[in-house]
Amino acid sequence: MKCFRLLALLLFFVGAPAFAQQPASGPNPTAQSATEDQLFKQERTIGGRITIPDERAQVLIQPQGRYWRQFHEVYLPWIAGASILLMLIVLVLFYMIAGPTRAAASTGRRIIRFGFVERFTHWMVATSFIILGLTGLNYFFGKRLIMPWLGASAFGAFSEWAKYAHNFFAWPFTLGVLAMVVLWSRDNMPRRLDWAWLKAGGGLTGRTHVHAGRFNAGQKIMFWGVVLGGLAMFLSGLMLLLPLVFVGVNAMQVTNIAHGTIGALFITAILAHIYIGTIGMEGAFDAMGDGSVDLAWARQHHDLWADEVAGSATREEPPPPAEGVRQRL
Amino acid sequence: MARMKFLCDADRCIECNACVTACKNEHDVPWGINRRRVVTINDGKPGERSVSMACMHCTDPPCAAVCPVNCFYQTADAVVLHSKEICIGCGYCFYACPFGAPQFPKLSNFGSRGKMDKCTYCAGGPDVDLSLKEYERYGSNRLAEGKLPLCAEMCSTKALLAGDSDMVADIYKQRVMVRGYGSGAWGWRTAYRETVTI
Amino acid sequence: MLVKRRGSARPDISAQALSGLASAAIDRRSFLARSGLAAAGLSTLGTLTLGAVQRAKAAGSSVSGPEVVIRKNICTHCSVGCTVTAEVVNGVWVGQEPSWESPLNRGTHCCKGASIREIVHGDRRLRYPMKLVGGQWQRISWNDAIDEIAAKTLAIREANGADSVYWLGSAKFTNEAAYLLRKFAAFWGTNSVDHQARICHSTTVAGVANTWGYGAQTNSYNDIRNAKTMIIMGGNPAEAHPVSLQHVLSGKELNKANLIVIDPRFTRTAAHATEYVRLRPGTDIPTIWGMLWHIFQNGWEDKQFIAERVYGMDAVRKEVEKWTPDEVERVTGIPGAQLKHVAELFATQRPSTLIWCMGATQHTVGTANVRAFCILCLATGNVGKPGTGANIFRGHTNVQGATDLGLDVTTLPLYYGLVEGAWKHWARVWDVEYDWLQARFDEVPAIAGRKARTRKENMETPGITSTRWFDAVNLPAEQIDQRTGLKAMMVFGHGGNTVTRIPQAVEGMKKLDLLVVADPHPTTFAALNARQDNTYLLPIATSLEMEGSRTASNRSLQWGEKIVDPVFESKDDYQVMYLLAEKYGFAEGLFKHIKVDNKSPQADDILREINRGGWSTGYCGQSPERLKAHMRNQSKFDLVTLRAPKDTPEVGGDYYGLPWPCWGKPEIRHPGTHILYNTNLHVKDGGSTFRARFGVERGGETLLAENSFSLGSELTDGYPEITFGIMKKLGWDADLTQDERDTITRIGGDNPDTVSWAIDLSGGIQRVCLDHGIMFYGNGKARANAWNLPDPVPVHREPIYTPRADLVGKYPTRPDERQFRIPNIGFSVQKSAIDRNIARDFPIVLTSGRIVEFEGGGEETRSNRWLAELQQDMFIEVNVQDAAERGIKDGQVVWVYGAENGARIKVKALVTERVGRGVAWMPFHFSGWYQGEDMRGFYPKGADPIVLGESANTVTSYGFDPVTGMQEPKATLCQIRTS
Secondary structure (H helix, E strand, O other), rough: HHHHHHHHHHHHHHHHOOOOOOOOOOOOOOOOOOOOOHHHHHHHHHEOEEOOHHHHEEEEOOOOHHHHHHHHHHHHHHHHHHHHHHHHHHHHHHHHHHHHEOOOOOOOOOOEEOOHHHHHHHHHHHHHHHHHHHHHHHHHHHHHOOOOHHHHHHHHHHHHHHHHHHHHHHHHHHHHHHHHHHHOOOOOOHHHHHHHHOOHHOOOOOOOOOOOOOHHHHHHHHHHHHHHHHHHHHHHHHHOOOOOOOOOHHHHHHHHHHHHHHHHHHHHHHHHHHHHHHHEEHHHHHHOOOOOHHHHHHHHHHEEEEEEEHOHHHHOOOOOOOOHHHHHO | OOOEEEOOOOOOOOOHHHHHHHHHHHHHHOOOOOEEEEEEEEEOOOOEEEEOOOOOOOOOHHHHHHHOOOEEEEEOOOOOOEOOOHHHHHHHHHHHHHOOOEEEOOOOOOOOOOEEEEEOOEEEOOOOOOOOHHHHHHEEEEEOOOOOOOHHHHOOOEEEEEHHHHHHHHHHHHHHHOOOOOOOOHHHHHHHOOOOOO | OOOOOEEEEEEEOHHHHHHOOOOOOOHHHHHHHHOOOOHHHHOOOOOOOOOOOOOOHHHHOOOOOOOOOEEEEEEEOOOOOOOEEEEEEEOOEEEEOOOOOOOOOOOOHHHHHHOOHHHHHHOOOOOOOOEEEEEEEEEEEEHHHHHHHHHHHHHHHHHHOOHHEEEEOOOOOOOOHHHHHHHHHHOOOOOOEHHHOOOOOOOHHHHHHHHHOOOOOOOOOOHHHHHHEEEEEOOOOOHOOOOHHHHHEEEEHHHOOOOEEEEOOOOOOOOOOEEEEEOOOHHHHHHHHHHHHHHHHHHOOOOHHHHHEEEEEEHHHHHHHHHHHEEEEEHHHOOHHHHHHHHHHHHHHOOEEEEEEEEHHHHOOOHHHHHHHHHHHHHHHOOOOOOEEEEEOOOOHHHHHHHOOOOOOOOOOOHHHHHHHHHHHHHHHHHHOHHHHHHOOOOOEEEEEEOEEEEEHHHHOOOOHHHHOOHHHHHHHHHHOOOOOOOOEEEOOOOOOOOOOOHHHHHHHHHHEEEEEEEEEOOHHHHOOOOOOOOOEEEEEEEEHHEEEEEOOOOEEEOOOOOOOOOOEEEEEHHHHHHHHHHHHHHHHHOOOOOEEOOEOOOOHHHHHHHHHHHHHHOOOOHHHEEEEEEHHHHOOOOOOOOOOOOOOOOOOOOOOOOOOOOHHHOOOOOOOOOOOOOOOOOHOOOOOOOOOOOOEEOEEHHHHHHHOOOOOOOOEEOOOOOOOHHHHHHHHOOOOOHHHHHHEEEEHHOOHHHHHOOOOOHHHHHOOOHHHOOOOOOOOOOOOOOOOOOOOOOOOOOOOOOOOOHOOOOOOOOOOEEEEEEOOOOHHHHHHOOOOOOHHHOOEEEEEEOOOOOOOOOHHHHHHHHOOOOOOOOOEEEEHHHHOOOOOOEEEEEEEEEEOOOEEEEEEEOOEEEEEEEEEEOOOEEEEEEEOOOEEEEEEOOOOOOOOHHHHHOOOOOOOOOOOOOOOEEEEEEEEEE
């Protein structure tokens, strides 16, 4: 009925007499009316003035969301899915072909590799990371993988808690990363021998034993990766947590792209770290487990550090030949 | 099947904000949530036009596509609605929406961003039509009562049109033909990938 | 400045509602939660038969909700007269629906109308009577409040006379309340009774009435649809009257009409114009004369119309000759070619209408502006036909009605004036002794060499205007022509911040012995922190909680039903006046022929009394029964002609709302007058002539129409007002019934021949004349030359505070004079400003206006959460270049300095090209901040509006129209600086 009323109004229009308009000598606001097409030619978004004190409400039309949507719904799942899957495949293949790195024969003497604070920090970051990673992945894989068998309602509830978890664990994660910077950045400063270590492929490809301090070059790369990646995730995450407080919608879209992409790559990289820290290398887990490692293991992987800690005086035999290492590989 | 759309005839819109308060009054929308708003382009200059904007109920709604919990759905009238039971308040729909339609209570409070709220085309939500629960979550359901969105019904100059797509487009076309000018169906190209050609 | 609204917290009133108080308001949500209201009731209201829409599923469901009652009232926020359709359940207003049937708004609203439910059920209302004790608000009972107020006013009256108490009424009153307050003031014994029309369209009423007889919009909003050229000058209806734009823009589109906006500010209305003309504030007369210069030069005037129906156009020609295009451009700033084009459109592409609002009226030359506008219409023959006319958009629901019914210091109800005949007429209607009324008035002694006044003379002397009440408090006694200055203000529904020169008002408030504010909100008076004691707030029902009629701008009367009972402890205006009258001892006389139920006077009975006395203005035919029938049959009236088809039951042939004049007794079913002075219709169909109000001849020239008469008239030339004596000469007295003849004889006493159409209580003269096709008020000429006004032909006068000192010598304001019992020293003020070169320190022209979200003083609308959210800060529009020169950025807080009182206000800058260079604009709806100080703490707790801000009028300045005492807020000077 109401539409009919509008139509009824139009019936008046139809019968309206034609009446030629005179050319105007002054400004004619009707003739100069802004049109959407014309405005889109000038700007990517259309906006103007609004009385409510809310800047985002000033934007009328911003089609850029469509690119973000394309990224978020097509590229990001592919980037994340492909990189994570590829990494898993590589690790599985590596494990199957090469097997874990065997530890040197135990000396029976254990030295402290990571103190309590260090381990606590590590596990705080690790736990947070796993939760963040999984709940993060839920933002784009959840509806594709979990929702079908969990049902909309339960999945909604789960995802809401996942969102809270994601928001909450961002803080211990960030604190942990900052603590790591304090704890480990000195030992992770690049040194000349890192270059040798890298050239030798961390001992995997080189023929000679590679020397390493407390952290080898691979670990240092991982460390700085975690620090930079972590901070990037934190900063982008903070912006997402406080949407539109710092930037507008378009920048939010970019932020989200950055957060998602870095996150996916981060997860991918950490998978490798988890591999080496657990089943990929015998004895490595202990370093973060009870904090101690066998002196032999230490000499095997971090000879310079082992020397430093245990002292040359305690050395009972020369470092094992590099060949030995390779043989065990 | 009908396809419900809004069309704001900017050559009629005078930024009187009736649509805004009609919406607020009808659905008891809290302070800070603006399901509908009026933006004035080229303010103060010849060529100034005001456009009333809310959710356009897009044909291929980006909000629905990016929602991590798939809480959106389209009704038989092509009205885009969402379930506040499922919504997790992540804000993705706001990044995707070209019209700034999704609104969030306490938008900037850490962690407590509430469920998204937006224009329902006065069509309520997934709860039982005209139930109290539906009213409390989504506002009234005028479509179920056989009425159209109140913003359009109360528009002071009948600038904001609501109703079936073809009907609304026809009204606009006829207006433009009679008066000889028209600044276009704002947002239609973005929302529907089509416009009203005259 | 902004206060966040409660989130989900409910107003504590809901507890009251639960406890069973019938009048308590609750919010809809909590109501719904309790009542189990669901679909069935609501869905029955739906009328949409759009196949696409899913039908109400619940319609057949078993849910049974309480019954939804539909009540109709009229939106209070402007004069369009939008019908508000309320859904009421168990006495609670739960929702609003579009009022499709109303031919005026056709379902639509602006933001204020669309959220008007909140005006009633909002939680910022004043809840109970309060009194200021040592600067603190205390709750008191109604009984105590009325007792104390009555005792204090009586004591003041005893000591200082009746004139020392001021009765300020409201444009939000119903017609019945307005009439009642005017009558009340008469019974009290003063003419100092006024309302908002003083500050909005008093100059229009004076100017228009002095031109062609009646002071109102000649046509209607709907009729604008017929226009081919529209000029909107000094008005921004897109914000002030948004729903009117429905008709304006439809007309523009359908007729491909020219829509010309002449305004200092590029408004939302201007954005839809086909031509925008920017003029310097305060140069309306040069603009109009500039147009007429081209019109006369090119012979575009309507010569036949002028010859037949206009007196004194030659005097205008003489004045217009001075306004050559060069001089016009020099004074107004409008490019000559543009003005010529506009003049040509208006004169040649007819019908043309001229629409104006407060941009034209609020000036020291307000009446002259209006006169110039009327003259432009007359010269081009644009009066008295569809699509033409002076379409004056008024500001409140019932500002037209309140003006008509005499909330005016110069007249009794319905423009009878204050002359003896007027008093005697109303004494007859009221059934009181004329002598008793006279005895109520003060005797005024000779003051400072000015002559004394007897009671009778005082009774016939206009009161003090509301624009200057505080001057009548502050000025030394010898300057004030009454027994004493003002000692008490009784303020009903008036914000206070819409009057200029607030710092002076604050001084006045401090000196008053008594201040009573009767309003749904505390208003600015409560927030100015000027008083410690003897101040009362009475919670009054909004107009939506009251029965009664309202007159829209187009003179249509609409009956509003009481939507809900007054919330909290509110009482309506009728009740309060009754309670006071009781204490004053004249309740019996005041309500002699008005039914009072349980101390509550009945609106329909008041209207019947108005009908019995409202002959002069045609308020006699609109009985409550007819008005209610119109509300029932709204859908029967045509959108453009506003007329119902003749065969329609109940309202057949009527114009919607029986727009006044609606002649004769209700029984004769005059249809009302849609378009004034339309001679193409029979008087029984709403046709009429220009009123022969000013005599029959002047200086040898006739004042009666020549060869022009209304359709079907038995007199085919001009004729004077009809009296019983003239009836006899025409032999028409034979048509009178015996009753009518008896009544006339009774009124006339010794000389019944002098009984005119306006005081014939029988309505016989009107009835018989209508039968003969005669407009009994005469068939005169409109006056281009109104010899009784200070400027018979309008002349340009620079604003008191003008940036153009070079023009003041040639165009000075009027000399100092005494008006309305006090001096108007505009000339001295202007001279002093020029001597001090004030424009050097205050170089920016300051003008003011409305924004769409708020209305008037804004207390009501700023307390409405839906509206408050949309405008959270007071602002000033500053031109881009002016801002750049001062280093002002958009959104920055700035100080605005006024040219008087050392006043300054702290507001946000809105840097925009809406205003031209050297001009700034502010909305006038804000209050609650005063010269940089937040006054929120001075409101009674919980009754503070959500949004507060500085009042524009804190920095406005002196200047008054000589005819009506209109203030000058539209052209003053200011300086703007970053804070």
